[in-house]
Amino acid sequence: METEVLIIGGGVTGTGIARDLALRGIPSIVVEKTDINAGASGGNHGLLHSGARYVSNDMHSAGECMEEGRILRDVAPQCIDDCGGMFVAVEGDDENYVADFPGFCEKNGLPCNPLSPEEARQLEPELSSRLIAAYQVEDGAIDPFMLSLENIAHAKKMGAKLFCHTRAVKFVMGARKIETVFLEDSRSGKIMTVHPQLVINAGGAWAGQIAAMAGASLTILCSMGTLLVSQSRICNGVINRLRPPADGDILVPGGTVSIIGTTSRRVDDPDDIVPTVAETDCIVSQGAGMIPVLEQVRYIRAYSGVRPLVGSAEGGSDDRNVSRGFTLVDHGKDGVDNFITITGGKLTTFRLMAEKTSDMACEKLGNKNPCVTRTEPLPSTMEGKWTEPGLAPRRWMAKPHGETDKILCECEMISEKTIDDIACELKKNNEIPDLLNIGKRSRLGKGPCQGAFCSVRVLAHMYDKGALSGNHGVDDIKAFLNERWKGQLPIFWGEQLIQAELTEAMHCGFFDLELAGDHESK
Amino acid sequence: MKANEMDPIKADLTIIGAGMAGLCAALFALEQGLSVVLAGKSGSIHFATGLMDLMGVYPPGHEWDEPFAAIDRVRSEEPGHPYASITNKEIDTALETVQRFLGDHGLPHGRAPGRNVDIITSMGTLKKSHMIPLSMWRGVKVLEKRCPTLLMDFTGLKIYSARQITSVLGESWQGLGDATVRFPGTEGKEEVYPEHLARSLDIYETREKLAGKILPLMKNAEAVGFPALLGMYKSCETVRSLEKMLGVTVFEIPTPPVSVPGIRLQEIFLKGLKQNDALLSLPEMVKRVESFSSGKFKITAGESGTLKRIESKGVILATGRFLGKGLRAERTGIRETLMDLPVIQPTKREKWHNPHLFDPRGHPINRAGLQVDGMFRPLTESSMPFAPGLFAAGSILAHCDWTRLKCGSGVAIATAHAAVRAFCKRYK
Numbered sequence: 044m045e046t047e048v049l050i051i052g053g054g055v056t057g058t059g060i061a062r063d064l065a066l067r068g069i070p071s072i073v074v075e076k077t078d079i080n081a082g083a084s085g086g087n088h089g090l091l092h093s094g095a096r097y098v099s100n101d102m103h104s105a106g107e108c109m110e111e112g113r114i115l116r117d118v119a120p121q122c123i124d125d126c127g128g129m130f131v132a133v134e135g136d137d138e139n140y141v142a143d144f145p146g147f148c149e150k151n152g153l154p155c156n157p158l159s160p161e162e163a164r165q166l167e168p169e170l171s172s173r174l175i176a177a178y179q180v181e182d183g184a185i186d187p188f189m190l191s192l193e194n195i196a197h198a199k200k201m202g203a204k205l206f207c208h209t210r211a212v213k214f215v216m217g218a219r220k221i222e223t224v225f226l227e228d229s230r231s232g233k234i235m236t237v238h239p240q241l242v243i244n245a246g247g248a249w250a251g252q253i254a255a256m257a258g259a260s261l262t263i264l265c266s267m268g269t270l271l272v273s274q275s276r277i278c279n280g281v282i283n284r285l286r287p288p289a290d291g292d293i294l295v296p297g298g299t300v301s302i303i304g305t306t307s308r309r310v311d312d313p314d315d316i317v318p319t320v321a322e323t324d325c326i327v328s329q330g331a332g333m334i335p336v337l338e339q340v341r342y343i344r345a346y347s348g349v350r351p352l353v354g355s356a357e358g359g360s361d362d363r364n365v366s367r368g369f370t371l372v373d374h375g376k377d378g379v380d381n382f383i384t385i386t387g388g389k390l391t392t393f394r395l396m397a398e399k400t401s402d403m404a405c406e407k408l409g410n411k412n413p414c415v416t417r418t419e420p421l422p423s424t425m426e427g428k429w430t431e432p433g434l435a436p437r438r439w440m441a442k443p444h445g446e447t448d449k450i451l452c453e454c455e456m457i458s459e460k461t462i463d464d465i466a467c468e469l470k471k472n473n474e475i476p477d478l479l480n481i482g483k484r485s486r487l488g489k490g491p492c493q494g495a496f497c498s499v500r501v502l503a504h505m506y507d508k509g510a511l512s513g514n515h516g517v518d519d520i521k522a523f524l525n526e527r528w529k530g531q532l533p534i535f536w537g538e539q540l541i542q543a544e545l546t547e548a549m550h551c552g553f554f555d556l557e558l559a560g561d562h563e564s565k
Numbered sequence: 566m567k568a569n570e571m572d573p574i575k576a577d578l579t580i581i582g583a584g585m586a587g588l589c590a591a592l593f594a595l596e597q598g599l600s601v602v603l604a605g606k607s608g609s610i611h612f613a614t615g616l617m618d619l620m621g622v623y624p625p626g627h628e629w630d631e632p633f634a635a636i637d638r639v640r641s642e643e644p645g646h647p648y649a650s651i652t653n654k655e656i657d658t659a660l661e662t663v664q665r666f667l668g669d670h671g672l673p674h675g676r677a678p679g680r681n682v683d684i685i686t687s688m689g690t691l692k693k694s695h696m697i698p699l700s701m702w703r704g705v706k707v708l709e710k711r712c713p714t715l716l717m718d719f720t721g722l723k724i725y726s727a728r729q730i731t732s733v734l735g736e737s738w739q740g741l742g743d744a745t746v747r748f749p750g751t752e753g754k755e756e757v758y759p760e761h762l763a764r765s766l767d768i769y770e771t772r773e774k775l776a777g778k779i780l781p782l783m784k785n786a787e788a789v790g791f792p793a794l795l796g797m798y799k800s801c802e803t804v805r806s807l808e809k810m811l812g813v814t815v816f817e818i819p820t821p822p823v824s825v826p827g828i829r830l831q832e833i834f835l836k837g838l839k840q841n842d843a844l845l846s847l848p849e850m851v852k853r854v855e856s857f858s859s860g861k862f863k864i865t866a867g868e869s870g871t872l873k874r875i876e877s878k879g880v881i882l883a884t885g886r887f888l889g890k891g892l893r894a895e896r897t898g899i900r901e902t903l904m905d906l907p908v909i910q911p912t913k914r915e916k917w918h919n920p921h922l923f924d925p926r927g928h929p930i931n932r933a934g935l936q937v938d939g940m941f942r943p944l945t946e947s948s949m950p951f952a953p954g955l956f957a958a959g960s961i962l963a964h965c966d967w968t969r970l971k972c973g974s975g976v977a978i979a980t981a982h983a984a985v986r987a988f989c990k991r992y993k
């Protein structure tokens with residue numbers, strides 16, 4: 044295969060670069076070892092930072108966040124819930140930190156509106172009665188799945204190509220350049236080769252491993268963060284704890300649910316991240332300090348992501364204090380002229396990261412076209428839509444009278460027609476329209492039942508349509524439910540444990556799925 | 566008997582929980598001539614699939630055709646398993662009693678003494694079970710012979726796909742085909758529900774119309790399989806008349822909950838039990854159980870305002886696990902909900918589950934539950950019976966992961982029998 048630019052990593056950064064380059068007339072190939080947003084882009088909080096979180100220790104990031112937040116609200120409103128946010132402190136929190144906060148905001152030019160505890164509780168009734176301070180800020184919530192899917196869809200329309208389940212495994216080096224890149228299909232093990240003019244490493248926490256393939260050294264430390272999803276939306280806007288970053292101090296709405304986190308733990312391998320019971324308990328009890336109902340609500344999922352920390356961040360301090368700025372490396376300095384690495388940063392600043400990376404790429408390729416993503420709206424396509432909570436039900440409610448359409452996923456109100464649309468998209472991309480793939484493109488199985496019932500209905504439907512055949516469905520439903528299961532392990536208590544028992548009763552007790560097909564359910 | 570606010574209801578035995586274990590305990594107790602109060606909703610049995618497994622798999626992954634041989638093995642290797650305190654003869658008697666009772670009341674079940682059978686699930690998987698509704702029993706033979714068979718499906722049915730079953734099983738079963746028709750009277754409906762179709766098939770004319778639609782599709786089929794919705798109150802009659810009209814064997818394939826066979830089971834059980842005047846069935850949930858040194862129990866059920874009080878010599882606790890709400894999982898540990906009885910459980914939450922859902926060994930939490938003595942009496946921390954007349958039966962018992970061993974209903978039935986026997990031995 045030939046291409047001008049090969050982008051490694053299908054997170055928000057890689058897909059953002061593909062779009063930026065395409066808009067400048069440069070087609071690229073994006074390779075992603077797993078699936079879109081399999082890395083940090085799918086394992087984050089979804090907070091569109093106002094910047095206020097960084098005012099005290101990272102003014103540069105604060106400014107970037109503020110500006111990028113405003114741009115994204117203009118160009119990608121479909122991905123954003125402009126819900127606003129608050130910083131709140133409760134009895135016992137560091138009062139000096141609280142007192143300094145408005146001054147820091149002002150110094151950074153960040154809007155920050157003081158509220159009395161009563162006013163704050165009027166806006167957010169679930170806030171603790173032990174509130175001592177509250178400030179309103181311009182936080183928002185952003186759907187990272189929709190963002191990446193829309194980015195890549197737009198890029199593809201302009202000639203970019205995406206290969207999921209394709210891992211860059213080896214570089215063959217020439218004189219001061221990467222000559223050939225070996226790509227491995229992670230499912231079949233088949234190897235392909237590409238001869239790109241330029242390679243962009245957008246591998247997030249994996250960027251160090253990728254750079255090493257070119258003999259370039261880039262030290263990346265991995266800091267894992269865990270988040271919990273509640274069954275319903277607890278607060279209207281974002282709630283941040285007004286204290287130096289710590290565990291369980293941010294609550295972000297995600298459509299019909301809320302997400303509480305995070306934690307910070309150093310890990311060696313970005314592929315080996317499992318949320319633990321201890322982290323879960325810590326988030327719940329810390330979060331309950333500002334929002335007491337967090338002790339009682341039903342959680343439906345726990346997940347984790349890895350923040351890449353560039354350079355040696357030794358010294359034992361909290362990883363959260365390392366700058367959230369991004370790192371852009373021209374590997375010309377390592378003797379490889381056609382190789383760029385972009386890592387670190389934030390979801391909020393992904394566009395800026397893509398812009399700076401594309402600027403560097405264009406300079407290397409001799410392309411003079413300027414970046415237009417600051418003003419060019421991100422088109423709203425069908426691809427990203429079904430990840431938005433609440434959209435599938437709206438579509439079902441709005442169906443023309445007399446049209447027949449059944450709800451297949453009752454928790455998330457996903458109808459047969461929606462599933463068919465997603466299946467159709469998948470087929471166009473040469474992917475099998477099975478539960479695993481549909482689940483990645485929609486909210487299927489993301490509600491309280493975590494797939495126990497909808498998996499059976501959707502599978503039945505896909506067989507009826509002739510979209511699946513043979514034994515595939517048995518392995519597929521096992522893999523799909525196991526995926527859901529892994530994300531609930533640390534939050535199995537109360538209602539969600541009852542659900543777990545029902546899932547097992549049905550799928551093991553009755554269907555005997557643990558005895559079916561390959562016993563390997565990894 | 567009548568329930569009254571003021572005077573407590575008096576009975577020999579109070580059974581708390583009307584799932585499979587509670588219903589069977591009531592049946593066995595009435596057979597012993599006891600007066601019985603059965604308290605609790607029986608909604609959980611709606612989840613039952615109609616299959617009554619005895620013992621199918623042990624150790625993990627090893628399937629058995631002879632359930633009693635499997636039970637012998639469990640007894641020798643897992644002395645804590647509820648079957649370990651019951652003889653095979655008693656288990657068999659208990660099953661036979663339930664089989665006879667259900668048959669007498671219009672829901673006959675098939676069972677080959679000492680044998681498990683293979684049956685098709687709606688997933689397309691094959692599963693071993695022991696005692697199954699006659700409507701499904703016919704499918705056992707069909708599966709054995711793998712004769713030319715047509716699986717029927719109905720437009721708008723969400724939880725079932727005949728095509729899925731034929732796709733999954735097709736490779737090893739030539740002559741297995743499927744077809745979808747509109748169920749008579751559901752024209753224009755986007756969605757149809759198994760319960761409605763089942764009730765509709767209780768009517769003869771529906772069967773005629775349905776058979777009329779199926780006949781042209783039969784080709785050389787020697788059997789026709791349906792999702793489990795062939796009649797609600799008249800399932801036997803429905804199967805028989807469809808067989809006559811189609812001229813071939815007709816059978817049902819069990820479907821996931823809420824299932825028609827589960828509803829049939831509940832209705833038949835309650836109807837049959839209520840024919841006996843010695844039973845009082847209260848739909849209320851029990852709120853409190855007090856035991857007195859005299860050996861008596863005072864039980865309070867229902868909501869304030871309509872509280873029911875019961876006095877009895879013995880209590881059988883058959884409140885199930887988490888789904889039944891006999892157990893509750895808190896962030897800090899597992900509790901028994903009614904009397905806070907000690908619950909055997911893994912040392913910490915990290916150990917409740919294994920990383921993979923489909924681990925053939927099951928999950929440690931599935932073995933959590935009440936520790937009982939040889940007479941099925943829950944024990945305190947010091948290994949003494951909590952109260953001499955308090956017994957426990959069913960899935961609330963510890964040391965049994967029924968989802969993996971395939972012994973759910975079997976354990977419920979057998980332990981109900983054993984608990985009633987233990988009560989009688991003490992008080993009769």
Ligand SMILES: Cc1cc2nc3c(=O)[nH]c(=O)nc-3n(C[C@H](O)[C@H](O)[C@H](O)COP(=O)(O)OP(=O)(O)OC[C@H]3O[C@@H](n4cnc5c(N)ncnc54)[C@H](O)[C@@H]3O)c2cc1C
Pocket residue numbers: 051052053054055056057074075076077078079080081082083084085086087088089090091092209210211212245246247248249253267268269305347348349350385386387388389390391392
């Ligand atoms: C717990 C947590 C919470 C966060 N919360 C927020 C927040 O609220 N707001 C915010 O703005 N930011 C947040 N962030 C930061 C944000 O998620 C990341 O900055 C952003 O997602 C990084 O995107 P990326 O594309 O650079 O990296 P990633 O999304 O990690 O993408 C890298 C991709 O490269 C792929 N890959 C790796 N190696 C190879 C290979 N050899 N071949 C092919 N593909 C490969 C990986 O599979 C992965 O998909 C959070 C991060 C974490 C961890």
Ligand SMILES: Cc1cc2nc3c(=O)[nH]c(=O)nc-3n(C[C@H](O)[C@H](O)[C@H](O)COP(=O)(O)OP(=O)(O)OC[C@H]3O[C@@H](n4cnc5c(N)ncnc54)[C@H](O)[C@@H]3O)c2cc1C
Pocket residue numbers: 545548549552553581582583584585586587604605606607608609610612613614616617618619822849850851852883884885886888889890891903958959960961967971972973974975977
């Ligand atoms: C999805 C599913 C599939 C199944 N498939 C099979 C199968 O294929 N084969 C098989 O053999 N078995 C199957 N089973 C049945 C399983 O074996 C039963 O759960 C088992 O028989 C346990 O019965 P039980 O009566 O002990 O508990 P439960 O059925 O849980 O009944 C407990 C009852 O107690 C009541 N209760 C709780 N607390 C109180 C209170 N305080 N006062 C009054 N009442 C109370 C509850 O309301 C409930 O009705 C399945 C079950 C499920 C859920």
